[in-house]
Amino acid sequence: MIARAGSVEDLLERAAAGDRRAAGRLLTRVERGGGDAERIAEAAWVRAGGAHVVGVTGPPGAGKSTLVADLVAALAAGGARPAVLAVDPSSAITGGAILGDRVRMAAVDASVFVRSMATRGHTGGLALAVPGAVRVLDAAGYCPVLVETVGAGQLEVDVSAAADTTVVVTAPGLGDAVQANKAGLFEVADVFAVNKSDLDGADHARRDLELMVDLSHVTGYGDPNWRPPVLTVSAASGAGIDEVGEAVAAHRRHLASSGSGVERRRRRARFEIASKLRRRFDRAVAECLDSEAAGATVAAVAAGEMSPAAATRLIASELLAGASAGSSPAGGR
Ligand SMILES: Nc1nc2c(ncn2[C@@H]2O[C@H](COP(=O)(O)OP(=O)(O)OP(=O)(O)O)[C@@H](O)[C@H]2O)c(=O)[nH]1
Ligand SMILES: [Mg+2]
Numbered sequence: 532m533i534a535r536a537g538s539v540e541d542l543l544e545r546a547a548a549g550d551r552r553a554a555g556r557l558l559t560r561v562e563r564g565g566g567d568a569e570r571i572a573e574a575a576w577v578r579a580g581g582a583h584v585v586g587v588t589g590p591p592g593a594g595k596s597t598l599v600a601d602l603v604a605a606l607a608a609g610g611a612r613p614a615v616l617a618v619d620p621s622s623a624i625t626g627g628a629i630l631g632d633r634v635r636m637a638a639v640d641a642s643v644f645v646r647s648m649a650t651r652g653h654t655g656g657l658a659l660a661v662p663g664a665v666r667v668l669d670a671a672g673y674c675p676v677l678v679e680t681v682g683a684g685q686l687e688v689d690v691s692a693a694a695d696t697t698v699v700v701t702a703p704g705l706g707d708a709v710q711a712n713k714a715g716l717f718e719v720a721d722v723f724a725v726n727k728s729d730l731d732g733a734d735h736a737r738r739d740l741e742l743m744v745d746l747s748h749v750t751g752y753g754d755p756n757w758r759p760p761v762l763t764v765s766a767a768s769g770a771g772i773d774e775v776g777e778a779v780a781a782h783r784r785h786l787a788s789s790g791s792g793v794e795r796r797r798r799r800a801r802f803e804i805a806s807k808l809r810r811r812f813d814r815a816v817a818e819c820l821d822s823e824a825a826g827a828t829v830a831a832v833a834a835g836e837m838s839p840a841a842a843t844r845l846i847a848s849e850l851l852a853g854a855s856a857g858s859s860p861a862g863g864r
Contacts, residue, residue, distance in 0.1 A: 546671035572663035578670035586694030594726035597766035614644040614673035703732030
């Protein structure tokens with residue numbers, strides 16, 4: 532079948548043939564969200580081949596972009612076609628996504644695809660945009676797909692939910708292991724990279740992390756059959772990068788051979804479905820509350836004639852009745 536020029540199929544075909552502008556156009560549309568994004572993600576899903584998705588997270592300034600650029604350069608030199616998605620949560624404030632210079636430089640290599648993605652503007656937020664974008668890159672034949680994001684607050688948890696392997700990058704002076712634990716980084720790490728080993732304190736940070744890994748193992752965190760290695764690197768000079776690449780590859784093999792991969796994909800599927808469901812229900816709730824009947828119920832609560840709990844039960848029963856009556860057959864697979 533020959534795809535119509537400019538259609539999603541045509542763009543996907545061109546992206547798979549190495550046309551980075553076609554891939555970029557698809558990602559722009561995925562980023563915007565809505566039905567168009569969903570259609571693109573669905574079409575990409577049919578073509579996606581299960582690229583290894585590597586999340587790279589950690590505190591601001593730890594050297595994530597520098598490390599990603601090193602990794603990507605090594606991968607490309609080895610004949611791979613890696614892609615980088617740099618997710619920038621700060622763009623809501625600055626108004627534009629900022630991409631590390633090093634990562635931008637890596638994009639000069641024709642086999643590498645680099646893209647920064649703003650969370651601003653996507654109706655469903657990062658949780659919806661990233662899996663769609665990853666799928667487009669997978670369908671375009673990129674492997675691995677590296678997703679860089681600042682680990683602060685809830686965000687890194689979302690990204691690790693979209694990744695097969697998560698590398699947590701830290702550096703001396705950016706907070707101790709306890710803080711990493713508080714930020715939720717421990718739960719998501721498959722590989723720790725203590726960057727800036729050229730600076731004082733790197734070895735101390737490594738020992739702290741080793742201790743925490745041992746403790747979390749005792750308390751039964753994470754995958755019982757995988758102990759996250761703690762590696763010291765200097766992304767600026769490239770020292771130790773090969774070891775990080777090897778650890779990432781070893782984790783991928785572990786996922787393939789141990790059944791942990793199946794479990795992780797299941798978790799990922801569940802997370803993605805939950806995100807999509809939440810967005811659907813949010814929309815349905817908003818629409819329902821805009822209806823005349825719900826308006827009367829809301830007014831009754833405001834007037835003290837009905838309790839909020841009773842109103843919620845009433846509206847919920849109407850909402851669920853409407854959902855089962857109006858349910859449409861699911862599109863795609
Ligand atoms: N001394 C030293 N500095 C480094 C090393 N790696 C990165 N840096 C520097 O650390 C700063 C931050 O590096 P980035 O790679 O932009 O860090 P990042 O984690 O991507 O930062 P954000 O994306 O802004 O959170 C830059 O000035 C780098 O040059 C290293 O191994 N040693
Ligand atoms: Mg960065």
